[in-house]
Amino acid sequence: MDRLIYTAMTGAKHILEQQATTSHNLANSTTTGFRAQLDSFRAVPVISEGLPTRAFVVDATVGTDFSTGSLQNTGRDLDVAIQGKGWLVVQADDGSEKLTRHGSLKVSENGVLQTQSGLNVVGDGGPITIPPEVTIAIAKDGTISSIPMGTKPNAVQVLGRLKLVNPPESNLVRDSDGLFKTADGVNADADAAVSVAGGMLEGSNVNVVESMVTMINLARQFELQMKLLTNAESNATKASQILALS
Structure with missing residues (x-):
């Protein structure tokens, strides 16, 4: 559960950042000579005094699509x-x-x-x-x-x-x-x-259709991260109830 909270929380945060990058690309779809920005994620373990069970998500690289436009x-x-x-x-x-x-x-x-x-x-x-x-x-x-x-x-x-x-x-x-x-x-x-x-x-090398599909996928991924956080909260509540009974 502890691992789930860190992964879902940081995943949701960086999905919002990637959504902002995609929106920025769409806004520049008609900008002369514009090069689309790219994001990628990777998992990083949390360094602490406890057991290495927790991990979080970081934006590993902010790259650029150097393909030519029309x-x-x-x-x-x-x-x-x-x-x-x-x-x-x-x-x-x-x-x-x-x-x-x-x-x-x-x-x-x-x-x-x-x-x-x-x-x-x-x-x-x-x-x-x-x-x-x-x-x-x-x-x-x-x-x-x-x-x-x-x-x-x-x-x-x-x-x-x-x-x-x-x-x-x-x-x-x-x-x-x-x-x-x-x-x-x-x-x-x-x-x-x-x-x-x-x-x-x-012209810009931004593919408008591909960017729109990416925005929809990111919105769904964000909803999934929110559901994971809700499930983690529900699991924590039930675990507390079981411990109280014992």
Whole structure:
């Protein structure tokens, strides 16, 4: 009974946490470049002075589904999608490099290429500056070219190249801002094998139907844990009654 209480209690607690993770994934099912979060449970024995009969449940890992999402054609010059594996590099507020698959870019008031949230996009030589009144084209290798409006198409000027990286997925962690970074804190090197598609965006990799089924299963599991706690309370009451009679 003692073991049952600990297992059911902690199981119910972490099922609620996993339900919150699933809800978060569903809320981001239309977020560009979003990567679904994953949870897993494991049993851990309770370390105490008594007998090792008790165990509880912990959230062993909070991982990420790195599978790619579907590409959507937008026709916008500053939209870019990673084809296959790889990441765009952006500069965080503290100056560190973060990784994202959200390729909807914009040009700031100062002419700096940024994400929609205002983070500078990192190029091979640092931030990329876009001159005014030009047409932008992004090549497959991340090279950004401009054509001044009103001139011949052959008057092309290379402005820079996106820093595209592909570090091992085992070395990536999700930060509190939703962006990814390397677990060891070392900036990833540019990878020439990573390619992009201009005028396109990558959708979220969240499967809405699968997430809805998961939420239903988690709700049923939570009800089961509550029933186990009720049974444990009933067993304790009956045991007390038997001991009182003896």
